[in-house]
Each structure stands twice: as C-alpha cells, then as structure tokens.
Amino acid sequence: MATVRDVAKRANVSPITVSRVINQSGYFSEEARMRVEAAIDELGYVPNRLARSLRSKRTNVIALVLTDITNPFFTTLARSVEDAASDAGFMVIICNTDESEVEEQKNLHTLLQQQVDGILLVPACSTSASVDLIQKQKTPVVVLDRRMPAGTEVDIVRGDSEGGAYQLIQLLIGLGHKRIAVLSGPRDVSTAQDRVAGYQRAMCEADLEAAANLVYYGGFTQPYGYEMAQRALSANPRPTALFATNNFIAIGCLKALQDAGLRVPEDIAIVSFDDLPSTLITFPFFTVAAQPAYEMAKKATQLLLARLNGEASAACQEIVLPTEIIVRQSSGQPQRSDPGKG
Amino acid sequence: MATVRDVAKRANVSPITVSRVINQSGYFSEEARMRVEAAIDELGYVPNRLARSLRSKRTNVIALVLTDITNPFFTTLARSVEDAASDAGFMVIICNTDESEVEEQKNLHTLLQQQVDGILLVPACSTSASVDLIQKQKTPVVVLDRRMPAGTEVDIVRGDSEGGAYQLIQLLIGLGHKRIAVLSGPRDVSTAQDRVAGYQRAMCEADLEAAANLVYYGGFTQPYGYEMAQRALSANPRPTALFATNNFIAIGCLKALQDAGLRVPEDIAIVSFDDLPSTLITFPFFTVAAQPAYEMAKKATQLLLARLNGEASAACQEIVLPTEIIVRQSSGQPQRSDPGKG
DNA sequence: TTGTATGCGTTATCAC
DNA sequence: GTGATAACGCATACAA
Numbered sequence: 001m002a003t004v005r006d007v008a009k010r011a012n013v014s015p016i017t018v019s020r021v022i023n024q025s026g027y028f029s030e031e032a033r034m035r036v037e038a039a040i041d042e043l044g045y046v047p048n049r050l051a052r053s054l055r056s057k058r059t060n061v062i063a064l065v066l067t068d069i070t071n072p073f074f075t076t077l078a079r080s081v082e083d084a085a086s087d088a089g090f091m092v093i094i095c096n097t098d099e100s101e102v103e104e105q106k107n108l109h110t111l112l113q114q115q116v117d118g119i120l121l122v123p124a125c126s127t128s129a130s131v132d133l134i135q136k137q138k139t140p141v142v143v144l145d146r147r148m149p150a151g152t153e154v155d156i157v158r159g160d161s162e163g164g165a166y167q168l169i170q171l172l173i174g175l176g177h178k179r180i181a182v183l184s185g186p187r188d189v190s191t192a193q194d195r196v197a198g199y200q201r202a203m204c205e206a207d208l209e210a211a212a213n214l215v216y217y218g219g220f221t222q223p224y225g226y227e228m229a230q231r232a233l234s235a236n237p238r239p240t241a242l243f244a245t246n247n248f249i250a251i252g253c254l255k256a257l258q259d260a261g262l263r264v265p266e267d268i269a270i271v272s273f274d275d276l277p278s279t280l281i282t283f284p285f286f287t288v289a290a291q292p293a294y295e296m297a298k299k300a301t302q303l304l305l306a307r308l309n310g311e312a313s314a315a316c317q318e319i320v321l322p323t324e325i326i327v328r329q330s331s332g333q334p335q336r337s338d339p340g341k342g
Numbered sequence: 343m344a345t346v347r348d349v350a351k352r353a354n355v356s357p358i359t360v361s362r363v364i365n366q367s368g369y370f371s372e373e374a375r376m377r378v379e380a381a382i383d384e385l386g387y388v389p390n391r392l393a394r395s396l397r398s399k400r401t402n403v404i405a406l407v408l409t410d411i412t413n414p415f416f417t418t419l420a421r422s423v424e425d426a427a428s429d430a431g432f433m434v435i436i437c438n439t440d441e442s443e444v445e446e447q448k449n450l451h452t453l454l455q456q457q458v459d460g461i462l463l464v465p466a467c468s469t470s471a472s473v474d475l476i477q478k479q480k481t482p483v484v485v486l487d488r489r490m491p492a493g494t495e496v497d498i499v500r501g502d503s504e505g506g507a508y509q510l511i512q513l514l515i516g517l518g519h520k521r522i523a524v525l526s527g528p529r530d531v532s533t534a535q536d537r538v539a540g541y542q543r544a545m546c547e548a549d550l551e552a553a554a555n556l557v558y559y560g561g562f563t564q565p566y567g568y569e570m571a572q573r574a575l576s577a578n579p580r581p582t583a584l585f586a587t588n589n590f591i592a593i594g595c596l597k598a599l600q601d602a603g604l605r606v607p608e609d610i611a612i613v614s615f616d617d618l619p620s621t622l623i624t625f626p627f628f629t630v631a632a633q634p635a636y637e638m639a640k641k642a643t644q645l646l647l648a649r650l651n652g653e654a655s656a657a658c659q660e661i662v663l664p665t666e667i668i669v670r671q672s673s674g675q676p677q678r679s680d681p682g683k684g
Numbered sequence: 685t686t687g688t689a690t691g692c693g694t695t696a697t698c699a700c
Numbered sequence: 701g702t703g704a705t706a707a708c709g710c711a712t713a714c715a716a
Contacts, residue, residue, distance in 0.1 A: 003710085014686065014687050016712095018710095020711095032686085048457060049456050050401070051710040051711085053392050054709080070619070076412075091452060110433060113391040114403075115392050254624045276622070279563075279593065285624070346695095357695090359703075361694070365695090369701045374701080390692090391694095393694040396709065397693080397696075398694080686715105687714105687716075688715075688716095689714090690711100691710105691713105694707100695708085
C-alpha cells in the first residue's frame with residue numbers, strides 16, 4: 001500500500017506537503033495541490049488514520065455505549081447520534097452492554113484503548129465506576145438517558161422519567177383507577193427508580209398511599225414484562241390498571257393479559273413509557289409517555305462535541321427533557337365508581 | 343497518560359517485556375509478569391491500540407455496513423455480527439448508508455482509512471464498485487444479504503429471495519388469487535429483483551402470465567409501501583392480493599389499505615418478506631417468508647474472520663440460506679371462484 | 685510556500 | 701528469558 005512518501009516522490013514534493021494538501025492545512029500552491037492529487041489518484045493512495053491519529057492525538061471517533069440495540073428507543077438514539085456526529089466529521093462506534101455492568105466495563109476498556117475522542121454512555125447501573133474509569137483517561141463523557149449518583153461530576157442529558165410517570169398515573173386516577181400496579185425495570189437503574197417515584201407521588205397526592213405499594217421489579221425486556229404482569233394479576237384484589245415502565249415491558253405485559261384471557265382496556269388498563277416508532281407499528285395501541293429520543297441524543301452529542309473541542313463551559317450540565325403524553329386505546333374509558341366486591 | 347516506557351521503568355524491565363506480558367506473547371518470567379502487572383495497576387496504564395495497530399498491521403476491528411439500522415431485520419444482523427465477532431476478540435463498527443451509494447462509498451473510504459481488518463457489506467446497489475474499492479486495499483470483504491453482478495469475485499451470504507417469493511405467491515395462488523400485485527424495493531437491489539423473479543416464476547407456472555406484470559417499484563421503506571399500495575389499488579381490476587417485498591413495505595401497505603377503508607384479509611390479502619421480531623409485535627398478523635437473519639450474519643462473520651486469518655479456501659463462496667414460510671391472518675382464507683364484476 | 689528533523693506509542697527483528 | 705534498535709505512517713515544530 002502506498003504511503004505519503006510514495007505520493008510525495010511521485011509528485012516531486014515533500015511528504016509534509018502531501019499531508020497539507022490532504023488535510024487542507026497550512027500553505028501549498030495550486031500547482032503542488034494538483035500534482036499531489038494526481039499522484040494520489042494514480043497510486044490509489046489511502047491515508048492511514050491510525051498513524052494520523054497517533055501523531056495528532058485525535059481520532060475523530062466517538063463511541064455510543066448503550067444497553068439494548070434491539071430496542072427501537074435506543075435505535076433512535078443511535079440514529080440521532082450518527083446524524084449529529086457525521087455532520088461534524090466524526091464516526092460513531094456503537095457498543096451494546098445488555099444491561100450488564102461487566103460488559104459495560106469491558107467495552108469501555110476497549111474504547112479507551114482505541115483512543116476514542118469522547119463517549120456517550122447509557123449506564124447499565126447507578127454506580128459511578130464507569131464514569132470514573134472514563135474520566136481517569138481524561139476522555140470527555142456525556143451520560144445519556146439515565147441519572148448518576150448525586151455528586152457525580154458529569155454532563156447528563158435525559159428525559160423526565162419522574163414527571164412522565166406522574167402524568168401517566170394522574171391520567172389513570174382521573175379515569176377512576178385506584179389499584180394501579182407498576183411493572184418496573186431493574187432496581188438500580190435510575191429511569192426505573194424515577195418512574196416508580198413519579199407513580200408514588202401521584203398516588204400519594206390522590207390519597208391512595210395505601211395502594212402505592214404495588215411495585216414489581218424485573219428488567220426492561222419483554223419476558224420480564226410478561227412475568228411481572230402475571231405476578232401482578234395474582235394480587236388480591238387485582239389491579240385495575242398496569243403501568244409498564246418501558247415499551248418492551250408493555251408488550252410482554254399485553255401478551256400476559258391476552259394469555260390470561262383478559263381484555264385491554266375493558267378488563268384492565270395499561271399505560272407505558274416510550275412510544276414505538278410508527279414505522280414499526282400498524283395499530284398504535286398503547287397510551288404512553290413518549291420521550292424525545294432523537295432530540296435527546298442530538299443534544300447529548302452536541303454537548304459532547306463541544307466538550308472535546310473545549311467549547312463548553314467548565315460546569316457540568318444536567319439537561320432534562322419533558323415527555324409527551326399520548327393517549328390511545330390501552331388506557332380505556334372512565335371507570336364506573338367502585339362496583340363492589342367480586 | 344502513562345506509556346509502556348513508564349510502566350517498564352517502574353517495573354525495572356524493558357518496554358518490550360511489558361508488551362510481552364500484556365499480549366501474552368513470547369517468553370517472560372513469572373516475576374517479570376508480577377512486577378509489570380503491579381506497575382500497570384499503579385500507573386493506571388491503558389495500552390494505546392493505535393500504536394499497537396500501526397505497528398502490528400492489525401486492528402482487531404471489523405465493520406458492518408448496512409442500509410437501514412432502524413429496520414429490525416438489520417438490527418438482528420448487527421446483533422449477530424457483534425456476538426460472533428466479540429467471541430473472536432473483534433470489535434464491530436456499524437455504518438448506515440440509507441440505501442445511498444454515495445453514503446456507502448463515503449463510509450467505506452473512512453473505514454479503509456481506519457484500517458479495519460475486514461468488512462461485511464450489505465450493498466446499496468448492484469454494481470461492484472464498492473467491492474472493488476475494498477478489494478483494491480486488500481481488505482477482506484463478505485457481501486451480506488444481497489447478490490453481486492455475475493462474475494464478481496467475492497464471498498456472499500444471503501437468503502433465498504427468489505425461492506421465498508415463489509413459495510409466498512404459490513400460497514396465494516393456492517388460495518384462489520389470480521390478480522396479485524408486487525410492491526417491490528429499488529430496481530437495482532438484488533433482493534428486490536429476486537423477489538419479483540420468484541413472483542413471476544410462480545405466476546407463469548400457474549398460467550397467470552398475463553397478470554404477472556403488476557409490479558410496482560419503490561423502496562424498502564414504510565412511505566414507499568404506502569404509496570405503492572395506493573397505486574396498486576387504483577388498478578382496474580383491482581388486485582385481490584398484494585406481495586410486500588419487505589417488512590416496512592408491508593406496514594406502509596397495511597396503513598394504505600386501512601386508510602382506503604379496506605379490510606385485510608377479507609377485502610384484500612397481504613403476504614410479506616421478513617418477519618418482525620416477536621419482542622416488538624403484540625399481534626403477529628402478516629404471513630411472511632422469514633429469513634434466518636441471525637444465522638445468516640453469523641455465517642458471514644465466521645467466513646470473514648476465517649478469510650482474514652487466512653484459514654478459508656481460496657475460492658469464493660456463495661452461501662444461500664432458505665426462508666421459512668409462516669402463515670398468519672393477512673393471507674386470508676381460500677377465495678371463492680370469481681364472483682363476477684362489481 | 686516548502687522542506688528537514690523528530691517523535692507519537694507500540695512491536696518486529698535480532699542479538700544477548 | 702530479556703533487551704537494544706529500528707520501524708510502522710503521519711503531523712508537529714521550526715527553519716529556510
């Protein structure tokens with residue numbers, strides 16, 4: 001494979017002039033440019049970015065570390081990051097952690113060795129270990145979608161999980177529901193915690209404190225949704241409404257209700273977090289708190305790029321974007337007042 | 343940031359010994375190992391892969407270039423590639439081309455500069471330009487999901503589009519349909535071509551040659567599906583069944599039929615290519631030819647890794663995996679024999 | 685506007 | 701089992 005030196009020789013210039021032409025940096029004459037470009041074409045020269053980056057200490061690569069690439073919510077994030085990064089001349093490496101802290105650390109180690117210029121992290125758990133690891137290498141990092149433990153010095157861009165949950169539960173309460181169960185994600189993920197907190201606030205404000213304990217913990221996947229729904233159904237008295245804390249839980253939950261012969265929303269209502277893209281869904285059905293996923297990731301990427309260009313202010317930011325409540329069939333009509341036992 | 347030299351100094355060994363310990367290569371004493379590992383811990387040393395790769399001419403990174411990361415079919419491919427590559431100690435860079443040849447070339451240029459060890463390519467079009475570009479750099483490449491022009495010397499792993507389409511149309515014909523329209527992808531994508539070819543073979547074999555021309559070309563997206571369905575509906579006489587050549591087209595098509603006040607399958611039947619994952623779909627509805635996406639990508643990755651380890655035989659392979667026909671509601675019941683006009 | 689010398693952090697090669 | 705030296709391909713610093 002040809003190198004700058006080969007190109008330089010053929011163009012009768014020095015290697016550094018070739019470098020200048022390629023990177024549009026410094027001065028070079030029009031004639032030099034033409035000779036260099038001709039030589040590049042003739043030799044089929046492809047610059048070696050490893051060498052370039054080793055020398056310049058810049059890779060123009062950022063990484064997106066997320067928990068589940070099969071979830072459309074994260075696909076949207078990925079797409080948004082790619083769009084924003086690509087506009088700025090950056091490549092994106094996407095890594096999957098499967099909500100596993102071990103996988104997360106493994107991926108981060110590799111990425112840091114790879115000398116990525118910055119990292120967007122959807123943390124798999126609520127400890128600051130990963131952020132610490134990244135910051136020890138002086139690599140800029142922005143946390144996406146989830147909170148960090150109080151006191152962690154890091155930029156965060158996320159949706160308002162607590163507020164969205166609060167509004168969803170208010171909606172259910174307004175429809176007459178009093179026994180509402182939550183099918184939650186992992187205990188140590190902030191979005192799960194916040195959505196439960198929003199639920200509890202709404203319940204308490206409506207003087208339904210006693211009922212505010214119907215919380216089932218599992219994970220943000222369809223099988224967990226199925227299993228948690230089954231557990232919720234066996235409660236006595238049975239909940240009249242279920243709050244699925246993400247899209248996959250909602251789908252698993254709906255399957256469980258179908259299998260139990262229950263109709264939604266006639267027999268039991270469902271509300272959920274995270275909308276499914278209309279490109280995937282033929283019959284939009286769930287009442288949801290939709291997060292602005294694309295916008296969120298765009299803001300996070302812009303912040304990261306600003307950081308690694310030294311443009312952002314020193315202080316860490318926490319940007320919280322509001323959710324939008326979209327009412328569809330699954331939440332049903334107003335309940336009759338308590339029909340008595342049975 | 344600490345370098346091998348810093349570690350070496352602290353451990354009282356030479357840099358190369360540090361390298362040997364890190365890479366488990368060559369000889370070193372147990373004592374040297376311990377001293378080196380201690381020094382690495384104390385200094386928080388992180389190896390620089392850029393330098394490593396520059397010297398060793400190996401990055402342990404492969405790239406997956408695909409056309410639409412928002413499509414679950416490709417998400418499954420991506421997941422599969424990651425799993426297989428990760429087992430072998432490789433990272434995966436995923437790039438999106440949006441079915442654009444220009445984007446594809448742009449991405450490939452960057453990846454080649456990045457010195458990736460190999461490339462898995464879902465080509466956006468049927469020319470061999472991209473494969474040529476990659477091979478000129480002596481980078482191993484495996485084409486995934488789609489064919490190349492006859493004569494192109496390259497490994498290919500793909501599904502049997504022609505066969506799957508043939509079976510779907512046979513199914514419709516068996517149900518009594520005679521006017522079947524195809525909502526196809528781009529003209530210059532092999533999967534679109536093959537699915538049309540399978541349709542035509544089935545139609546001709548059933549002596550429905552005259553009707554075998556109801557082919558609408560567009561793209562593999564939901565909006566195209568919507569638009570092609572509208573065009574198909576305005577044909578006179580109207581088709582009694584539609585063949586959507588991928589999952590997104592099927593969804594757009596269904597929307598168009600809903601908006602036109604038509605019931606599926608009572609008024610018009612639909613069959614489609616590519617299943618949607620059960621984790622996303624609460625009511626599986628479409629009769630489909632499902633491709634073994636995970637298996638396909640796994641085979642392709644293994645072949646690529648074998649190639650770049652020099653393990654594979656010299657001759658190029660074309661591996662074609664069969665599709666599975668899954669019958670659901672959308673294809674409907676047997677048609678009554680022609681009910682006459684009106 | 686152009687070129688020379690040098691070094692980025694690592695590993696291949698060969699000598700000890 | 702260990703180390704000195706050079707080289708990977710490019711860009712920074714400075715000189716011309």
